[in-house]
Amino acid sequence: MYESIELIEKLVNGIDIFNRLRQQEIQIGVTPKQEVYREDKVVLYHFQSQTENLFNIPILIVYALVNRPYIVDLQEGRSLVANLLNLGLDVYLIDWGYPNQDDRWLTIDKYINGYINNCVDVIRDRHNLEQINLLGICQGGTFSLCYSSLYPEKVKNLITMVTPVDFHINEGLLNVWSGSSLGKQALDVDLLVDTLGNIPGNFLNFVFVMLKPFQLGVKKYIDLLEIVEYEDKLLNFLRMEKWIFDSPDQAGETFRQFIKHFYQENKLIKGQIEIGNKRVDLGNIRIPILNIYAEEDHLVLxxxxLALEKYVGSVDYTVRSFSVGHIGMYVSSKVQKDLPPTIANWLKARE
Structure with missing residues (x-):
């Protein structure tokens, strides 16, 4: 009886807090930034630091096309961007925007040889540099590997974070769903894209939730009852929910190419990816690489x-891991104490 009364009191207090919170904006992406380049839906941002830049070479963050990149700047105290700035790095980020049906035919070639290359050139021109540093996250890390293979003269150091390289690790449910073992029999991506055009962000959200249906679809809302009367914790929950469900549609042709060539055919490690009539050869990457992975990652195993080490040509190759899941790499308080210094110290040694 007492537990029931306590639960009701929590819910009443939580409803009161929620009613007040929904009247205000749930702030995400807190670090001041300036738009320095725009092309189509893509925007290149330069973050404004309150500390002196201690590094000669700026770093460009390349995030995945799925979800929004502000997860790396979620809130004060849990912002990879802010923590890197505080350590003296000069930070840029590509925001891919929200593709619509006009963008259905965008290809991986356009994203890599077009948008990423143009953003890199803008930064090089702004700083009068031949090379910059890249930090590629998840799918953005895969794109950064392709870019570094095609343009090794423009990248000084490469950091990959929770980045898929070998797409035929069949223990991963995302890999299996995408067709790493059965190919078109698992997912007929041609039929999907030809029918829908762009791939709805809500469809991909459903897929990701179904990889862990209880934990991601039920348990987190049960656990919400434990924090619902605490405004700070409820705010943290709402920020994450806002990010999770802020899912852009995927340009149809890019989605088709990524699923077929990377997941189903595993062409990246086979040296068979062609982008803009040029072959992506991971062995062509001879620059220093820092490869960071999450030990409990269920999306990118x-x-x-770790397969990256077998295929790149770099002799300066470093691996670091953190005992969190895929999302924990961005928002875990413990990781945010250790990850930014790991990146900064590694880069400082290679200035």
């Missing part, structure tokens, strides 16, 4: 990321 550690083995998928």
């Amino acid at each position: 550690p083995a998928s990321s």
Whole structure:
């Protein structure tokens, strides 16, 4: 009886807090930034630091096309961007925007040889540099590997974070769903894209939730009852929910190419990816690489990321791991104490 009364009191207090919170904006992406380049839906941002830049070479963050990149700047105290700035780095980020039906035919070639290359050139021109540093996250890390293979003269150091490399690690449910073992029999991506055009962000959200249906679809809302009367914790929950469900549609042709060539055919490690009539050869990457993975990642299994060492040509190759899941890499308070210094110290040694 007492527990029931206590639960009702929590819910009443939580409803009161929620009613007040929904009247205000749930702030996400708190670090001041300036737009320095725009092309189509893509925007290049330069973050404004309150400390002196201690590094000669700026770093460009390349995030995945799925979800929004402000997860790396979620809130004060849990912002990879802010923590890197505080350590003296000069930070840029590509925001891919929200593709619509006009963008259905955008290809991976356009994203890599077009948008990423143009953003890199803008930064090089702004700083009068031949090379910059890249930090590629998840799918953005895969794109950064392709870019570094095609443009090794423009990248000084490469950091990959929770980045898929070997897409045929069949223990991963995302890999299996995408067709790593059965190909078109698992997912007929041609039929999907030809029918829908762009792939709805809500469809992909459903897929990700179904990889862990209880934990991601039920348990987190049960656990919400434990924090619902605490405004700070409820705010943290709402920020994450806002990010999770802020899912852009995927340009149809890019989605088709990524699923077929990377997931189903595993062409990246086979050296068979062609972008803009040029072959992506991971062995052509001879620059220093820092490869960071999450030990409990269910989206990008550690083995998928760790495979990178076998295929790149770099002799300066470093691996670091953190005992969190895929999302924990961005928002875990403990990780945010250790990850930014790991990146900064590694880069400082290679200035």
